[in-house]
Amino acid sequence: MRSGIKGFQSLRLKQLRSNASMTQAELADLVQCAKGNISKWEQGKSSPEANSFQRICDAFNVPGSWLMEEPIASPETQPSFFRTNTSTTATARALANIRLDWAEEIAYKLQESLEFPSINLPEYTGDFKDLADYEIEDLATECRQRWNIGQAPIGNLLNLMESNGVVATRGKLGFTKMDGVSRWSQVDDYPYVFLCMDKANGFRTRFDAAHELGHIILHKAVSQAGYKKHYKLLETQAHRFASALLLPASAFVRDIHYPTMETFLALKPKWKTSVAAMIRRCQDLEVISEQTALRLWKARSARGWTTREPLDDTLEPEEPKLLQRSIKMLVENNILDKNTLRQVLGLPIQYAEELCNLPQGYFDLDDSSKVVELKLRAEAKQRMKPQQQKGNGKVISLHRS
Known part of the structure; x- marks a missing residue:
């Protein structure tokens, strides 16, 4: 019996589908699989095989590594x-x-x-x-x-x-x-x-x-x-x-x-x-x-x-600058290049650009520089408490303007 892609994160798939306002049936057609497979994948009861996994990556324009990375977010018990x-x-x-x-x-x-x-x-x-x-x-x-x-x-x-x-x-x-x-x-x-x-x-x-x-x-x-x-x-x-x-x-x-x-x-x-x-x-x-x-x-x-x-x-709507400035500082200070940053962020690139208030196509612009690759903290996967996560790997300060 085939086991599918090990480490596949079911919540990632559910996020992608919900964000695209797609039904499970519509996603199944896109991935060329049975609707029941989508339900099982989202519930974590099984994982997609290599071909289906790649179709998911292609459909949503995300790297495979992101689909196998545990989401970093506050638990559902925290009210929004x-x-x-x-x-x-x-x-x-x-x-x-x-x-x-x-x-x-x-x-x-x-x-x-x-x-x-x-x-x-x-x-x-x-x-x-x-x-x-x-x-x-x-x-x-x-x-x-x-x-x-x-x-x-x-x-x-x-x-x-x-x-x-x-x-x-x-x-x-x-x-x-x-x-x-x-x-x-x-x-x-x-x-x-x-x-x-x-x-x-x-x-x-x-x-x-x-x-x-x-x-x-x-x-x-x-x-x-x-x-x-x-x-x-x-x-x-x-x-x-x-x-x-x-x-x-x-x-x-x-x-x-x-x-x-x-x-x-x-x-x-x-x-x-x-x-x-x-x-x-x-x-x-x-x-x-x-x-x-x-x-x-x-x-x-x-x-x-x-x-x-x-x-x-x-009155033009005010534009957030913090995330945009952060991205540009990392690129302009040669901490990492756009391609590496795109892989690290992982989520569909058009939403990364929108959420960071970057111009459309920012990550597609030519960037030939080779710089240090950004590594994720081990704590991110372990979901450690905020006070245990602070103070690691800080290299640039975003001072108040």
Whole structure:
């Protein structure tokens, strides 16, 4: 009886198929095998033979070594916080989780040779169910103080997050109702954020980033069970944090002399937040009455701004730079060449480029230099604790900008 490829990682195949939105039957046709084989391979009950294995590699443009390498990702017991529309499908959530898993793996491998910025974030350690609004406001203020930005409008929020220890990435999923997802990694103890770019609205994605930062700061200790049970409360708290961070109370209120639609629209370029976010912030701070708020919401709806507001096209979505800069530093400093790096990253190259915010075809560009090959830590396969993984093989420091 043939045993198939030894060491084949079933989760890798499931990730690839789910990421491609393929059914098991569709993958079976592609690989030229029975549908039942795909099911057995994904469950780890058997492994593909050499011919089928190579067809999988060719179909998804991945090296065989990656299919035999144990995935590096946080366990499923670690909750991922989704900023989504309530009608978002489980498929969209699963796809976003896969992209976040891959980003986590990319970053972990890059840290074999690079030192990422240290984490500089406040942390709430109490019971989230007891978290008061004023405490959320205080944590947002503390975050601004740590980052030395005072009460001024934030320029590039995403790059500021990266400079203070958040690993951020983005990509398109094909689901416009998915906004973002975040989690604390149990692999390297860094916070990770994935932003969905299907809407490509710079104002919206800034708020999404701030919302995910809220989860990172407020909800590190939340369990998977707690997340499922108290989802609405956690979302409300993250929303309040995002508002407080982007629109600091004292400075923002000084700008609201007359709370009209024209006032909010005029302030939109300054604070880089939507009219809706500013109305909501005024409600949170109780600078307008409920009657005035209702009038403003009705006016916004009457003008057709519920799905898209004026000036939405004037702000380009912020681009993450940390992973992109890491890749380029390794290549430009002759730590490894593009071909070696492509083999080490392993995952489908178009997604490696997207998650690292690299131009399409970056890894296909000619690179004839021969440099030291990057080696994976033995600890990666053993899933050792984050504190046991730090400090090995660091050669380049990514200083804050």
